Amino acid sequence: MHRGIEIHDGIYWIGVNDYETNLFEGLWPLPKGVSYNAYMIIDEKVALVDTVKGSYFSQYLDRVKALLPEGKSIDYLVINHMEPDHSGAIKVLVEAYPRMKIVGNKKTIQFLEGFYGITKNTVTIEDGEVLSLGTHKLKFYLTPMVHWPETMMTYDLETGTLFSGDAFGGFGALNGGIFDNQVDLEYYEDEILRYFSNIVGRYSAMVQRAFKKLEGIDIKTIAATHGPIWRKNPEKIISLYDQWSKQEAEEGVVLVYGSMYGNTQRMMEAVAKGLCDEGVQKIRLHNIAKSHISFVIRDIWKFKGLIMGSCTYNTELFPPMKQLISAIENRMMKNRYVGVFGSYSWSGGALKELEEFASNNKGWNFIEPVIEAQHSPKEEELKKCKLLGTNMAKAIRKSL
Ligand code: FEO
Numbered sequence: 395m396h397r398g399i400e401i402h403d404g405i406y407w408i409g410v411n412d413y414e415t416n417l418f419e420g421l422w423p424l425p426k427g428v429s430y431n432a433y434m435i436i437d438e439k440v441a442l443v444d445t446v447k448g449s450y451f452s453q454y455l456d457r458v459k460a461l462l463p464e465g466k467s468i469d470y471l472v473i474n475h476m477e478p479d480h481s482g483a484i485k486v487l488v489e490a491y492p493r494m495k496i497v498g499n500k501k502t503i504q505f506l507e508g509f510y511g512i513t514k515n516t517v518t519i520e521d522g523e524v525l526s527l528g529t530h531k532l533k534f535y536l537t538p539m540v541h542w543p544e545t546m547m548t549y550d551l552e553t554g555t556l557f558s559g560d561a562f563g564g565f566g567a568l569n570g571g572i573f574d575n576q577v578d579l580e581y582y583e584d585e586i587l588r589y590f591s592n593i594v595g596r597y598s599a600m601v602q603r604a605f606k607k608l609e610g611i612d613i614k615t616i617a618a619t620h621g622p623i624w625r626k627n628p629e630k631i632i633s634l635y636d637q638w639s640k641q642e643a644e645e646g647v648v649l650v651y652g653s654m655y656g657n658t659q660r661m662m663e664a665v666a667k668g669l670c671d672e673g674v675q676k677i678r679l680h681n682i683a684k685s686h687i688s689f690v691i692r693d694i695w696k697f698k699g700l701i702m703g704s705c706t707y708n709t710e711l712f713p714p715m716k717q718l719i720s721a722i723e724n725r726m727m728k729n730r731y732v733g734v735f736g737s738y739s740w741s742g743g744a745l746k747e748l749e750e751f752a753s754n755n756k757g758w759n760f761i762e763p764v765i766e767a768q769h770s771p772k773e774e775e776l777k778k779c780k781l782l783g784t785n786m787a788k789a790i791r792k793s794l
Pocket of ligand 1: 475
């Protein structure tokens with residue numbers, strides 16, 4: 395077991411990897427695992443920045459102990475974020491270091507009592523306040539709703555390290571390397587976007603507000619609570635986050651369909667042909683009954699076009715498609731193009747709901763035609779599906 399990894403003089407990564415949890419927040423699959431990044435700063439005073447999920451406390455404490463110089467104790471625990479994947483170890487940590495002061499903003503301190511009943515040894519900081527550890531001086535930036543109301547970031551004035559909380563982080567455990575120039579970023583990028591789009595994306599406007607607050611700061615390293623540490627090229631993740639939180643989507647189309655016996659699927663295949671014949675290469679197709687919604691949301695966040703097709707189930711939309719619509723609305727996605735089609739056997743239902751979604755959603759451009767097939771799609775309907783693909787391709791190309 396290593397002792398943690400030095401990021402800069404006196405600053406160490408003391409995080410842990412979680413390869414065991416199936417569903418993050420009880421919702422999101424973790425095929426590549428996830429890291430809970432935490433940090434330790436050793437100076438005249440010793441500070442910890444964030445902790446880890448409670449079940450990983452023992453590994454975390456081992457790392458703290460291995461680095462702690464003889465005769466010193468932990469002076470401060472800075473809490474950037476109270477979600478239990480980072481705060482879960484606090485209660486036991488307080489027992490190990492009872493004189494340690496816990497540093498957070500007003501909301502953090504309220505959450506600390508609410509989650510763990512801790513009220514002693516707390517230090518409430520204000521936005522912009524600086525805490526000196528000796529050489530390292532920590533400046534606090536309150537960045538509410540990136541991702542919870544108490545969220546803040548901590549910036550070390552000495553090294554230019556920004557401890558950014560969830561912002562700039564993503565799924566994917568750190569398999570050996572922890573720095574952006576040690577790992578295969580392609581392996582992580584989709585998982586960073588899946589994390590952003592599903593967990594932080596709803597708060598995109600607040601991410602943009604945080605960007606404004608951080609303007610003019612010389613950020614040399616980004617140390618988030620999940621995923622790689624951006625020490626070589628922090629501009630890359632800053633630029634991706636900026637693009638994603640402005641909802642600037644790329645050329646490409648996501649096709650999502652719900653089909654019980656293949657009829658709606660045939661319609662989707664005709665749409666895909668229309669897209670392909672019009673030169674669209676980036677097509678991401680999801681059978682909504684099989685793809686986990688988090689991967690679908692990720693792709694919708696990434697690409698400009700979305701075409702949804704659904705069979706009717708008990709006079710309504712196919713249930714997993716209903717869930718997808720609710721997830722899209724919850725994340726307040728905009729700046730996209732959308733087309734819809736549906737099928738039914740004896741009474742309609744699915745298409746009506748899809749049309750309502752597509753035409754009522756502010757910031758979406760509706761692409762015609764709308765197609766509805768009874769029982770199985772006929773040649774004429776399949777032609778219209780192909781036309782929907784063609785029209786979508788043309789609209790997207792025009793928009794770029
Ligand atoms: Fe990684 Fe919002 O917690």
